[in-house]
Amino acid sequence: MGKLTTLAGAGVVLSICFLVGCSTGDDGVTRMIFAAGQDPSGATAALIEEYNASHPDVEVTFQVMPANTDTQHDAYVTYLSAQESSIDLYSLDVIWTAEFARAGWIRPVPAGLFDEQEFLSGPLESVMYEGTIYAVPWFTDAGLLYYRSDLLEKAGLPVPETWSEFTRACTSVADPAGIEGFIWQGAKYEGLVCNFLEVLWGRGGDISAETLRDSPERAVRDVESTIDFIRELIETGISPASVLTYKEEESRRLFTEGQVLFLRNWPYVWSIAEDEESSVKGTIGIAPLPHAEGETGYSTIGGWNIAVSAYSRHPEEAFEFLAFITGERSLSLRAIEGGYLPTRKSSYGDPDVLAANPHYSGFFDVFQNTRNRPRTPHYPIASDIIQENVHRALTGEFDSHAAAESIVTEMAAILSR
Amino acid sequence: MSRAAPTKRRRESRLAVWLLAPSLAFVALLGAFPVLSQFVLSFTHYNMKFADERGFAGLENFARLAADATFLQDFWQTIYFTVISVGFELAFGLAAALVLNRIGRGRAAMNTSIVLPWALPTVVAATMWSLILNDRMGLLNSVLVKLGAIDAPVVWLGPGLAMGSIILADVWKTTPFVAIILLAGLKSIPDQYYEAASLDGAGRWHQFRFVTVPLLRPFIAIALLFRTMDAFRVFDIVWVLTGGATKTETLSVYIYRMLFRYSDLGYGSAMTVALFLIVFLISLGLLKLLKASRETV
Known part of the structure; x- marks a missing residue:
């Protein structure tokens, strides 16, 4: 079956290759393919067109991939394990x-x-593997706390920063209002992995390879108390x-229907919550996630990077295009047209970007404290x-101590593999 | 004439072989090749992402399988799902077939409406059920609350209830399939049998018990065979509704994780081979049952 899917994958790519034409033709034009998810705003397509116009000897084609992240992943694994050479650049999820x-x-x-200093630290960390940079950050994502500013104001409460302030606000505001x-x-x-890690980090714990190796007992204690x-x-x-x-989406819908005081979600919720159809339009705010007393809150980082395929026949041209598509102007244009959060710090000071997305200044604060999920070639297993373990412990199937112990021992085995 | 006949027959059978050859090759390519390559892969260590570590594994994958607690747990969960859902499907399918068999007017409309769930792609049906079962926005809770049957919304896909909800969705989806097969069986029973039985003084119940059931048995066995094999490989409904959370993961979901999420073709293939053998043994048992039911008629 593996061989068959590989063959089928190769067949699909070959036919794409045949249709659009790859490689350098007789006309001396270098043809390259950039595979990424859809960009409904059209900004990416416009940028590619512009690049092709200014580089007569290069022709980049935008290969739109399925929207589902896992489907995209499986397609790439199939292409690349068949050493497919027609696709030169891939957009990759940070994990x-x-x-x-x-x-x-x-x-x-x-x-x-590119200059590493110009990028946000979280996305920059996500392109590294064993000290080497393998991709360039393209756009980012991070967990945020959405809150109902109208309800907090009415109760005379500030936006909670610590968990104890947070839970107090829930009991004194949400319960009387009859909302969650x-x-x-x-x-x-x-x-769930993203949500769990944020609470763990905000309580001063972590499950990095170093912690698991040097102080596994502490890791077990932190994971267990986080689950509890x-x-x-x-x-x-x-x-x-x-x-x-x-x-x-289930969680977002409850919030935009006005049934929730606090929501943890990604930046995409903002434009839906501020839409005409939302019942919380104009009454919400965003803040960094809560943390324990004396600790710092961290957001799990999401988003996408772009890498050049090892099987590309035009690596030089591919990297040149990569520098353009992740350049300051490209990122800003995608932010203005499509709301894709830039990975370059400077975009958050760009007046045009802020005019189109006034809420970005709030996001920028959150992006200062972001962390990556475990970075391992065995990520799906780690996830x-x-x-x-977390889900079973939360639903009562597992005891939290047993769940914490298996997370720590199994993760340690995966991260040291 | 008597000499010419065998030659002609031989020529015809040779022609038949040639005519069948393309479809046999097709079956070999689509059926035998994947199954065989799966068997070969199950004796190797092969992860698409770590192609450099590829190598012969002997029986290691199967030894790992024997000690795999998740595989065992998922096996029992799959059995549970199969037995309960197929049981309900047979009971409801039989009831529906009996009703449909007696309907005179509007039969076409009834038949169409009862087949509808079966005609829906499973993923579509499962997505629809995930909306129905949603605790806040779902139809089921809002109806039950309005009727006063429950005070607060029930988390149908939460612990304890998730497997039941999955079975509910599956029963809704595949009862029509059983009903149609059994309806065909009912249509095949000649009216004279019932007339003879009633002349002998048999009431409704005795007619059902001693005419309908025995003559329907082969059809029940066929429905049972198809549904058991299908139910044992259930994937889409579980994947869409819970993703395998709270004791609902079935063997197919686990295999999907291994083959696609982890790209572990070696171990994943060993699990597939095991699933193949389990389904094969179950079908063998059911076929025996089918044969026995034919002989008793």
């Missing part, structure tokens, strides 16, 4: 870098292609039990270890 780099599918980025206190993404899927803390949020009614079945 894929280690996997693709370890497999030898993407090329290290030549030194000097705090909604997040608790279904057993990737989103989240379970308490549900048991005390701050979050409903059904939160353990919610993904992004499932966290998903399984």
Whole structure:
């Protein structure tokens, strides 16, 4: 079956290749393909057109991939394990870098292609694997706290920064109003990993390879107390039990229908919440996620990077295009036209970007404290270890101590592999 | 004449082989090749992402499988899902077939409406059920609350209830399939049998018990065979509704994780081979049952 899918994948790519034409033809034009998810705003297509117009000897084609992240991942794995050479550039989810780099599918980025100082630290960290840079950050994403500013103001409460302020606001504001206190993404899927890590980090814990190696007992204690803390949020009614079945959209819908005081979600919620159809338009705000007393709140980083395929026949031209498409003007244009959050710090000071997205200044504060999920070539397994154990512990199937122990021992094994 | 006949027959059978050859090659390519390559892969260590570590594994994948607690748990969950959902589907399917068989007017409309769930792609049906079962925005809770059957919304996809909800969605989706097969069976029973039985003084119940059930048995066995094989490989409904959370993961979902999420073709293939053998054994048992039911008629 593996061979068949590989063959089928190769067949699809070959036919694409045949249709659009790859490689340098007789006319001396270098033809390249850039594979990425759809950009409904058309900004990416416009930028590529502009690039082609100013580079008569190069022709880049935008290959639109399926919107579903996992489907995209599986397609890339199939192409690359078949050593497909017609696609020159791939857009990769931040959690894929280690996997693709370890497999030898993407090329290290030549030194000097971009200035590291100009990028946000979280996205920059996500393009590194074992000290080498394998991609350039393209656009970013991070967990945010959305709150109902009208309800907090009426109660005379500031936006909570610590968990104790947070839970107090929930009991004194949400309960009397008859709405839910705090909604997040608790279904057993990737989103649970992001939500769980944010609470763990905000309580001073972490499950980095170093911590797991040097002080596993501490890691077990932190993970266990984090699970207990989240379970308490549900048991005390701050979050409903059904939160353990919610993904992004279920949780977003409750918030924009005005049934929730606090929501943890990604930046995309902002424009929906401020839409005419939203019942919370004009009454919301964004803030960094809450943290424990004396600690700092961190957001899990999401978003996409762009890498050059190891099998590309035109790496030089590909890197040149990569520098253009991740350049300051390109990122700003995509922010203005499509609302894609730039990975370059300077874009957040660009008056045109801020005019189109006034709320970006709030996002920028959150982006100062972001962290990456574990960076390992075995990421899907690592993610499932966290998903399984945390979800089972939260639904009462596992004891939180046993769940914490298996997370720590299994993660340690994966991260040292 | 008597000499010419065998030659002609031989020529015809040779022609038949040639005519069948393309479709046999097609079956070999689409059926035998993937199954065989799966068997070969199951004896190797092969992860698409770590192609450099590829190598012969012997029985290691199968040893790992024997000690895999998740595989065992998912196996029992799959059995549970299969037994309960197929049981309900047979009961409801039989009831529906009996009703449909007696309907005179509007039969076409009834038949169409009952087949509808079966005609929907499973993913579409599953997505629809995830909306129906949603605790806040879902139809089921809002109806039950309005009727006063429950005070607060129930988390149908939460712990304890998730497997039941999945079974509910599957029963809704595939009962029509059983109903149609059994309806065909009912149509095949000649009216004379019932007339003879009623002349002998048999009431409705005795007619059902001693005429309908025995003559329907082969059809029940066919429905049972198809549904059990399908139910045992269930994937889409589970994937859409819970993603395998709260004790709902089935073997197919686990295999999907291994083959696609982890790109572990070696171990994933070993699990597929195991699933193949399990389904094969179950079908063998059911076929025996089918044969036995034919012989008793």
